[in-house]
Amino acid sequence: MKNIFLILFLFFTISVIAQVQNNIVPVKISGKLFSKYNKIFIANADIFFISKEKYIKTVTDENGYFELEVPQQYIKNYNLLYFNFDKVNNMPKQPQKRVLELDRPLFADEYGYRYVIFSNKEAVINKEYIIDLKFYGEPLIPVYPDYYYFNGKSISKRKFNKLRKQDSNYTYFNLSYSNAKIVSGKKDIDNCYLLFSE
Secondary structure (H helix, E strand, C coil), rough: CCCHHHHHHHHHHHHHHHHHHHHHCEEEEEEEECCCCCCCCCCCEEEEECCCCCEEECCCCCEEEEEEEEEEHHCCCCEEEEEHHHHHHHCCCCCCCCCCCCCCCCCCEECEEEEEECCCCCCCCCCCEEEEEECCCCCCCCCCCCCEEEEEEEECCCHHHHHHCCCCEEEEEEEHHHHHHHHHHHCCCEEEEEECCC
């Protein structure tokens, strides 16, 4: 009888240790950004892993490569990566010939933002992402409510705007539709506004 209790105790202890170790080891996410138009890897793009509670940021290197380590506690059933090209798009550049019928000249390296949704069962290691040019379309008409979060806590729109004006160093995200649903965990949502103090 004592042997059975000892075996059960050891089994329980090993299970708890294994669970703790799984939560400590971060999830590695990596990949490369490649320009569909220029056929080059994109350096200096900001890469974000975004959850309601926290964001984790890195920047692509000169070969377009990025790597993030995300603590297990922020990995949900579905997760969101966000590629931001503000720094890249604002670098000095020369206008190229028009490739699309637009009212203004198009710059060949004016990249559109990109969101990638991935599941917790999916290994996002060394994936190559093809980045297209910006698209200027008509905005969609909202149907569901918007939600506002500060450091992962739900707040009113008024308080959110006040905090955003109060400190311009806060990091801000505006996510729409499926991206908002993934991050907020809410089914009926149009926009999810996130503000982080760190």
